[in-house]
Amino acid sequence: MCEYCGCQEIAAIGELTREHEAVVAEIAEVRSFLRDDNVEGAAKTARRIATILEPHTAVEEGGLFPLMAQEFPDHIDALEREHRLVEAVLAEAASHTPSDPSWPARLTSALEVLRDHILKEQDGVFPASLSVLDTEGWEQVETVRARAGSGIGETENIIRTAWRGAPARPSGHDHERQPHEHPHDDRPGHQH
Numbered sequence: 001m002c003e004y005c006g007c008q009e010i011a012a013i014g015e016l017t018r019e020h021e022a023v024v025a026e027i028a029e030v031r032s033f034l035r036d037d038n039v040e041g042a043a044k045t046a047r048r049i050a051t052i053l054e055p056h057t058a059v060e061e062g063g064l065f066p067l068m069a070q071e072f073p074d075h076i077d078a079l080e081r082e083h084r085l086v087e088a089v090l091a092e093a094a095s096h097t098p099s100d101p102s103w104p105a106r107l108t109s110a111l112e113v114l115r116d117h118i119l120k121e122q123d124g125v126f127p128a129s130l131s132v133l134d135t136e137g138w139e140q141v142e143t144v145r146a147r148a149g150s151g152i153g154e155t156e157n158i159i160r161t162a163w164r165g166a167p168a169r170p171s172g173h174d175h176e177r178q179p180h181e182h183p184h185d186d187r188p189g190h191q192h
């Protein structure tokens, strides 16, 4: 984890990191349920993960990633593909415990992808964002966060309708950096 680069001092990155930590804790819980063949418990926990990831992914794809895609197009493409893969498996449990006998194994492998994905963001994209985003970029990320909200603290007793009613994900690429801008001019702001 990027404990020394300073990216955790950026409010937007700190919040994304807290969500990663919450998701990692929920992943451990899913594994524990599946060890006990408790698919219902795993499905409930999968719903909590989806609730955390909904606004989290909106902030990444609608705020941070478009600003990084110019310098790291392959990394960002791969991360967005992983978002879709994980979402698809979690979505199978969105309204009920899946009866498909292959779901628990597919969930396990999707959550392995998610753990690696989180490490790639923590060790790659987040530290790199310090040298890519300027103050205006961080303000754009904060704007997307304000619209998306947060799934942390809303995950107890969550039901399908709660996250169906969450704010719609932004389309994503409306904050593309313009070629004439100089993103390295400013240190990112620490708070907004």
Ligand SMILES: [Fe+2]
Residues within 6 Å of the ligand: 057, 060, 079, 083, 117, 121
């Ligand atoms: Fe991500």
Ligand SMILES: [Fe+2]
Residues within 6 Å of the ligand: 016, 020, 056, 060, 118, 121
């Ligand atoms: Fe993330």
